[in-house]
Amino acid sequence: MTKAIHIIGGGMAGSEAAWQAITMGVPVVIHEMRPTVGTFAHQTGNLAEMVCSNSFRSDDDEQNAVGLLHWEMRAAGGLIMEMADRHRLPAGGALAVDRDPFAQSVTDRLRAHPLVTVVEGEVNALPSEGPAIIATGPLTSGALADAIAQEAGQDSLAFFDAIAPIVHADSIDMSKAWMQSRYDKGETEEERTAYLNCPMDRDTYEAFIDALLAADKTEFREGETAKYFDGCLPIEVMAERGRETLRFGPMKPIGLTNAHQPDQKPYAVVQLRCDNKLGTLFNIVGFQTKMKYGAQTEVFRMIPGLENASFARLGGIHRNTFINSPTLLDHEMRLRSQPHIRFAGQITGVEGYVESAAMGLLAGRLAAAEVLGQTLPPVPQETAMGALIHHITGGAEAKTFQPMNVNFGLFPPIDLKGGRKNRKARYKGYTDRAKAAWQGWLNQGEDHPATI
Secondary structure (H helix, E strand, O other), X not given: OOOOEEEEOOOHHHHHHHHHHHHOOOOEEEEEOOOOOXXXXXXXOOOOOOOOOOEEEEOOOOOOHHHHHHHHHHHOOOHHHHHHHHOEEOOOOEEEEOHHHHHHHHHHHHHOOOOEEEEEOOOOOOOOOOOEEEOOHHHOOHHHHHHHHHHHOOOOEEEEEEEOOEEEHHHOOOOOOEEOOHHHOOOOHHHHOOEEEEEEOHHHHXXXXXXXXHOOEOOOOOOOOOOOOHHHOOHHXXXXXXXXXXXXXXXXXXXXXXXXXXXXXXXXXXXXXXXXXXXXXXXXXXXXXXXXXXXXHHHHOOOOOOOOOOXXXXXXXXXXXXXXXXXXXXXXXXEOOEEEEEEOHHHHOEOOHHHHHHHHHHHHHHHHHHHOOEOOOOOOOOOHHHHHHHHHHHHOOHHHOOOEOOOHHHOOOOOOOOHHHHHHHHHHHHHHHHHHHHHHHHHHHHHOOEOO
């Protein structure tokens, strides 16, 4: 019988790794500690649960590196993208997902497959034999994190991640708020009205910033330091960097016209995005926070339209652990000191649902190929997948390594003249080149002969 791959962690990366392996005919055992052992952020025991935003970000595969990554995962038959598309919600040009049905669908598909075994319970040590994939994500349990740090011969790196609050739709005052995507972006009316907007004049904004800065915040335990990932900063941290920072960040008013007062330009706008298909829940976009619960309700109810807001979930902050992948992993995501173990997902130092699932996709394929006695060709760095795996396994500077979203800055340059004026053509050049290279890699992998 073909040897099973043991996958520790049933999040985005672990679920996608499992799917890719079983698609290649290799059995997997998924070890998931939930619901036996819970976490600060998770609410269920489902696989691939979304704990922060419900957005997979831009779905533009011609002008955006994240959208390109979506395309590559779809081309590879990815389970995460299949279920995201099935449970898609209107979100302008973004891919937002109805989080609970999405996770349930991933769970049902994997649990029903004859090559999948799901074992509930915490794994607190590195596997002594393989093949194995560690995809425990940002909330790796303390015991396993300690085991990883001990094996690595250094402390695991860590930063702090924050979660945005979710509001019950029927508690929002629609006489003040209105529905509109920025610049009316979207092909359908539903897409063009995918965001709920709450406007602020200058005085309201200044009072909001004052309250934000003065609010009670979560304190860190002794020995912990707040090393935030820049792409997921708490709003208080942004406000501390300057009073206008939020107005040029998640609260920027550009591309929006107040439907109730079209002749008055808002000074700032708070956007909310639908969080479920029923339209009963909205999350506050970009409003990750470390404020204490009581302070959150007071400060967020200062937002016009949210004066009587009822919160389905308040924001929070948690430790987010990742390894120094450039020093610890080889080019196939194997732990150099114990090559029967691969790492995948956010623990490798990629940031975001899509990036995590993408690294799970590659780890699953690479591990399955190894089990089958095959050798897959290197992933082309011109692809979004290749740019990410290259970054975490050697392209990044180890001394300053921190979590990274996929972006065109990770790709080999493309030779197009025109500078910023020709940016649209340049991005199209990146994505065209990547698609051809990725399809070629997939075709090579399918046809590659076994080495034994």
